[in-house]
Amino acid sequence: MVEMTMTTMMDVNGVYMEQEEEWEREGLLDPAWEKQQRKTFTAWCNSHLRKAGTGIDNIEDDFRNGLKLMLLLEVISGETLPKPDRGKMRFHKIANVNKALDFIASKGVKLVSIGAEEIVDGNTKMTLGMIWTIILRFAIQDISVEEMTAKEGLLLWCQRKTAPYKNVNVQNFHLSFKDGLAFCALIHRHRPDLIPNYNQLSKDNPLENLNLAFDVAEKYLDIPRMLDPEDLINTPKPDERAIMTYVSCYYHAFQGAQQAETAANRICKVLKVNQENERLMEEYERLASDLLEWIKRTLPWLESRQTDNSLAGVQKKLDEYRQYRRKHKPPRVEQKAKLETNFNTLQTKLRLSNRPAYMPTEGKMVSDIANAWKGLEGCEKSFEEWLLSEMMRLERLDHLAQKFKHKSDIHQGWTQGKEEMLSSQDFRSCRLPELKALKKKHEAFESDLAAHQDRVEQIAAIAQELNALDYHDTASVNARCQLICDQWDRLGSLTQSRRQALEEAERVLEKIDQLHLEFAKRAAPFNNWLDGAREDLVDMFIVHTMEEIQGLLDAHEQFKATLGEADKEYQSIVGLVQQVESIASQHSIPGGLDNPYTSLTAKDITSKWAEVRQLVPQRDGTLQAELRKQQNNELMRRQFAEKANSVGPWIERQMDAVASIAMGMQGSLEDQLVRLKEYEQNVYAYKSHMEELEKLNQGIQESMVFENRYTQYTMETLRVGWEQLLTSINRNINEVENQILTRDSKGITQEQLNEFRSSFNHFDKNRVGHLKPDEYKSCLVSLGYSLGKDKQGDIDFQRIMAIVDPNNSGYVLFDAFLDFMTRESTDSDTAEQVIDSFRILAGDKPYILPDELRRELPPDQAEYCIQRMQPYKGPDGIPDALDYMSFSTALYGESDL
Secondary structure: OOOEEEOOEEOOOOOEEOOOOOEOHHHHOOHHHHHHHHHHHHHHHHHHHHHHOOOOOOHHHHOOOOHHHHHHHHHHHOOOOOOOOOOOOHHHHHHHHHHHHHHHHHOOOOEEOOOHHHHHOOOHHHHHHHHHHHHHHHHHOOOOOOOOOHHHHHHHHHHHHHOOOOOOOOOOOOHHHOOOHHHHHHHHHHOOOOOOOHHHOOOOOHHHHHHHHHHHHHHHOOOOOOOOHHHHHHOOOOOHHHHHHHHHHHHHHOHHHHHHHHHHHHHHHHHHHHHHHHHHHHHHHHHHHHHHHHHHHHHHHHHOOOOOOOHHHHHHHHHHHHHHHHHHHHHHHHHHHHHHHHHHHHHHHHHHOOOOOOOOOOOOOHHHHHHHHHHHHHHHHHHHHHHHHHHHHHHHHHHHHHHHHHHHHHHHHHHOOHHHHHHOOHHHHOOHHHHHHHHHHHHHHHHHHHHHHHHHHHHHHHHHHHHHOOOOOHHHHHHHHHHHHHHHHHHHHHHHHHHHHHHHHHHHHHHHHHHHHHHHHHHHHHHHHHHHHHHHHHOOOOOOOHHHHHHHHHHHHHHHOOHHHHHHHHHHHHHHHHHHHHHHHHHOOOOOOOOOOOOOOHHHHHHHHHHHHHHHHHHHHHHHHHHHHHHHHHHHHHHHHHHHHHHHHHHHHHHHHHHHHHOOOOOOHHHHHHHHHHHHHHHHHOHHHHHHHHHHHHHHHHOOOOOOOOOOOOHHHHHHHHHHHHHHHHHHHHHHHHHHHHHHHHOOOHHHHHHHHHHHHHHOOOOOOEEOHHHHHHHHHHOOOOOOOOHHHHHHHHHHHHHHOOOOOOOEEHHHHHHHHHHHHHOOOHHHHHHHHHHHHOOOOOOEOHHHHHHHOOHHHHHHHHHHOEEOOOOOOOOOOEEHHHHHHHHHOOOOO
16 A cells, blocks of 8 residues: 655745645545545546536546546646646546646645546545545645644634533544534524524434534535535544535635725724724814913912912912912813823824824914913912912011011020129128039029120010111110110119129138038048948957967957047047137128038037947957957867867777778787777777867867967868777677688688688778779689670679679678688589479479478478469469479579579
């Protein structure tokens, strides 16, 4: 089977024609498609051949000689092909078909794998492919919608034409046309009179829809039936090329209507532009008339210069003008801008639509409006300048009157009470600081008075200017100005008199002030000396040594040596007060005796001086009594130190001796026990020395003696040493007795015991009588124990620690060490031996009965076992049977290593 392919080629006009599809072999082998194409292509060819008075019946036979093929191309192209060969031989037919194929190729279509021989031989597939090529080139290629390919353009044309129809959705040229509604919609869109009942059509009646469309197209549109309705409905996917061929006939049939529609759209567009232009012209005329009329009404108001010559009247006019600028003019500015915008827009649209420029009516040109607006702005400017100048003129006059009143109010407010103040004799009862303050205040007043001279002159000048400008109320202005000037003269005279009186009073008070100041300078340190002396003379002291009390006595003697100079200073200070009393009495100065520099008085100094003189002999007696007390305390210190220096070393010697015995290396255990008990008796016999020390310590504490430089021992350290000595002796006696019991019960020799003690002492580096876990482990290793450094070695050591230190105290005593070492060597199978013993009593049974225990053991031991043995749980058990194996194992715990 030959395969035909169509490719993209350049046509004669230089325009690319995109090939729509491939003539696929699979498609040609589909009988349904081949049938549809044969019928459609035959009808299409006949629709053109009938114009030449002929037609075809069988598409693969009637084109074999090439004559009707050449005729078809001449009809559809409107061109004349080369003269055909009239012979009936095969080569004549091939020549004619080649002429037809050459013509097709001349139109820019490249035919691949289509030869004249296949057409002459009546090859149906090749013939249909050739006809499809002709349809594409002459019926579909010229369809152009938005620069798309012919197929896409034809599909887009169908989609746009059927878009208003909700029951039609054209997406392709096969399934979208099966129900026939798409064909009916295309006809109804262009010729609604041909299918007036379109809205009654339904997708459920495809055969009716297809027949209706095909009949109407054939009858009224001169489009022959190219498709069979039954084939379209029964074929799962109708042939796309057959439908495209038929739809292209619709496109060409309605092409005239399309051109009419385009022409109507063009007319509407032109009319719309014209109507819009006329609207803009009318709006311009209306806005121009309204704006010019408003300007005409506004100008007289702006040109008016009438006023009531009052500031309020001019201010009202200015407010009206501002209201005009804020409220009335802005809309007109917008109106003018809109007017100019509309005019420019109108001229632009007229120019773009090739129409003559718009000429407004006379007096309404843009220039006329601009001139009127410029005149309006000129009037506004001159009107505003006139208002402002008038406001300035009236404000100046009003400002002068207000300024005169304001300055006069301020001046008279300032002078109010000044004459009474200057006439006052208030300085007669003042102290010097107050008088100096009054003098400074008066000097400040004089400066202020001089400064106010300018204000008085300004008031007079303003009054003169108001008279010159003929102010309406000059009479009241002149009367107030005269009042101010007269008062000013009186204030000057009073100021001079008060200054002289203040200077005289200042001279007298300064003398008194000097005396007060001298008193304060000398009285303050003397008073401080008196206060310090009083504090020292009554100061509570605590001394603990002879040196401390002797230092206090020496300091007191030095103080008594200064009392003569102090009495002279006292007499001089009291004399200053007497001078002040004399001057104050002579000049009748109220409060002259009050010293502003100090709160001290001569009476205070006199009282304190008398008190100091009384306290000196009292201090002498107190210090002598304390001297006697310290002498007695010193004696008690020496007595305690003498005794403590004897007892302390004795306790230390006994501790060393007991510790030496505790090392276990001096004789047998019995010898060690005898020596320890001898030490115990000696210690109890020495207890009287401790009791004597306790009595001496009690006396020292009652006398509040806390330090003793004659000894390093305190009662507390001696008590602790005594208690440690007793505890050490008792503990070592107990340990030796336990060692004797262990030795006798385990049967170990004295040499073995010494060996164990030697190893224990070797690792007890600090001589504390016990070993830490790491020291104990080293001791075991030295004695031959194999404790690995791996995890198992740690587990074995922990099991040993659980035996020798069951209370987790963190150390191992020699007794526990000895017990473990002797257990390892003499008693490793104790638990098994007990189990064997119980088995004998039970008669080789794995359990034992309470009666058997009561029969074989003493009553108390039998009851002990019965209460602690667990019930036997073995399969061969009987009621009341007891488990002696778990009981025996529990007796020895984790001892089996």
